[in-house]
Structure formats: structure tokens, C-alpha cells
């Protein structure tokens with residue numbers, strides 16, 4: 629049997645008959661950006677994330693850069709972030725000319741270690757970036773917000789992977805002063821291309837974010853040097869269709885995760901994901917083993933594609949050469965980077981595929 633890591637077209641294949649007429653309507657209308665679907669998507673995102681305002685962007689990478697810029701981050705400012713994330717989290721900090729300060733993660737959930745974060749904040753810290761990793765919300769997100777508030781610094785939430793997840797009553801996209809979401813094709817809700825969004829409850833920030841994403845324009849007049857970072861109407865329409873079905877999609881992802889958990893629970897030498905928030909969207913199903921590389925090769929030889937999120941710490945990325953940055957003790961992140969392996973997961977993965985993967989893991993170990 630061959631099992632891919634992810635089926636990018638899973639939603640389209642199941643919903644082709646709903647999506648194609650919408651694409652036809654948009655392509656025939658001549659209105660390709662800043663139209664009705666973009667407005668509807670922004671309203672819907674604000675509604676599901678419980679925010680006042682949402683601005684769609686060309687990507688979450690842009691959204692993060694706009695968020696940091698709007699929060700006043702500039703050349704030389706220190707920004708705390710975890711070293712365990714996709715490189716875009718770091719890129720946005722560097723695009724501002726800011727100095728990345730890397731703080732270790734917890735091996736329980738792979739997100740910022742709150743005690744270490746608390747120790748790392750100094751009067752020079754100008755922002756904290758919280759990454760909501762693998763489809764989870766940080767179980768101590770309220771505490772992280774309190775730390776930021778106590779020090780009078782903005783919390784920027786990178787919720788690229790976490791749409792629909794929540795901890796208690798706080799949904800992904802809510803805890804940051806400014807929060808960002810991705811619709812990259814690897815995500816559970818994705819564009820057939822790229823897309824992102826940035827959310828806030830503050831009217832002035834909203835106005836700045838809108839300008840940054842759309843040529844600096846306000847009422848058609850450029851007010852600042854902006855960027856061109858819009859989402860296409862076709863993408864907005866297809867993202868909206870996926871958001872309508874997000875509760876069912878997340879329920880199905882949780883069923884898949886449960887199946888993995890029950891079939892792997894008694895397997896020695898692997899660590900399964902811990903339930904760290906009220907509702908995960910299981911963007912990634914990440915297990916850990918000291919024999920990670922051998923296991924990965926064995927699975928590959930048996931037709932199963934896996935990935936490593938993330939093999940290289942952000943603090944070790946080449947793009948930092950010659951730049952100022954600081955890394956605290958990152959022992960947990962270093963260990964995680966050597967041991968994690970992401971198993972195939974998408975909503976329509978079959979029971980037979982899950983069983984084949986679990987049996988293969990058992991056979992190897």
C-alpha cells in the first residue's frame with residue numbers, strides 16, 4: 629500500500645459540485661479582488677475567531693509582518709519567539725529588522741515553555757510571538773497574555789496552523805493583540821494557491837493592517853508605503869466553503885487522531901501527542917521516538933510518506949548568519965528536533981491506511 633503524507637485535493641474532490649459553479653460565477657463576473665467573497669470571508673473569520681476585525685492577506689507570512697509592523701516593531705527591537713516553527717515565523721521578525729530572541733519549548737506540547745518565557749522577558753523585549761503549533765492552542769495561552777500585558781508589550785499570535793482549535797472558551801486567533809492565520813495548501817482550511825488573514829479588536833490597528841495589505845490606500849489615497857497582499861475572490865470563495873464545513877472537518881480529524889492513539893497506545897518507545905487543549909484540529913499528528921530516522925526510512929520503504937516538523941531549529945537557520953540574535957538554553961527544542969516525526973493525516977484518510985501505518989510502526993519497533 630502507498631500512503632501519501634497529505635492529500636491536498638481532499639476537500640475539492642468531495643465538494644467539486646459546490647465549488648465549480650462559484651468559480652465560474654467569479655471568473656465570469658470580472659471582479660477578481662476586493663469583492664463580495666473577500667468581505668464575506670473577513671466577516672466570517674472575525675465571527676469564528678471572536679474578533680472585531682479581520683483583514684485577508686496574500687499569505688500568513690505577510691500577515692505576521694503586518695502584525696509586527698502595526699504593533700510598532702522596528703529595526704533593532706527584540707522579539708521573543710519559539711525556535712520550533714516554520715521559517716515564516718522568523719522571516720516576519722527579520723523583515724522588520726528586529727532581533728530574534730529564541731526561548732525554549734515544552735516537550736509536552738512543543739510550544740513556548742511559559743516559565744522560561746517569563747525569565748526571558750527584559751525591558752528590551754518589544755513583542756512576544758506565540759506560535760499555536762500542530763493545530764493546538766497553547767494550554768497556558770492566558771498566562772502568556774498576562775506576561776505580555778504585565779510588561780506592556782504586544783502579543784502576536786501565529787495561529788497559522790490552528791484555525792478552529794480552542795482552549796476552554798478561547799479560539800485560535802483570539803489571544804493575540806494581533807493574530808494571524810494561514811490558508812497555505814498544507815493547512816486544514818486552504819487556498820488553491822496562497823492566502824492568509826490578520827485579526828484584531830482595535831480599530832486603529834485594523835485601519836493600519838488594511839492599508840499595509842492594500843498599497844497603503846485609505847479611501848483610494850495612499851497614506852503610507854504599503855504592500856500588495858490581497859486574496860483572490862476565487863480563493864476567498866473556496867476558503868469560505870471550507871469554513872462552513874470546518875466543525876465536521878475537525879470532528880473527523882479528531883476521529884482519525886483517536887484511531888492512531890488507540891492503535892499506538894501500548895507501543896513502547898514512542899511518545900504520542902498529549903491532549904493539551906480543549907479542541908485540537910490535528911493539523912499535524914506528531915509522535916516522538918529516539919529511533920526516528922530509522923523508523924522514517926522503514927516507513928518510506930513500506931510506501932508511507934512522513935515528514936519532520938521541524939528538523940532545523942529557527943535559531944540554526946542560515947538566514948541568521950551575520951545577524952544579531954540571542955538564543956536561550958534550547959535543550960527541549962534540540963531534543964524534539966531529533967525525535968519528532970509527523971504521520972500522514974487528512975480528513976478522508978481511510979481506516980485501512982491508518983491501520984497499515986500503525987501496523988508498520990509496530991513491526992519496526
Ligand SMILES: Cc1ncc(COP(=O)(O)O)c(C=O)c1O
Pocket residue numbers: 687688689690713714716717759786788789809810811812822823824
Ligand atoms: C507556524 C506557521 N507560521 C507561518 C506560516 C506561513 O504561512 P503562509 O504559508 O500562509 O505564508 C506557516 C505555514 O505556512 C506556519 O506553519
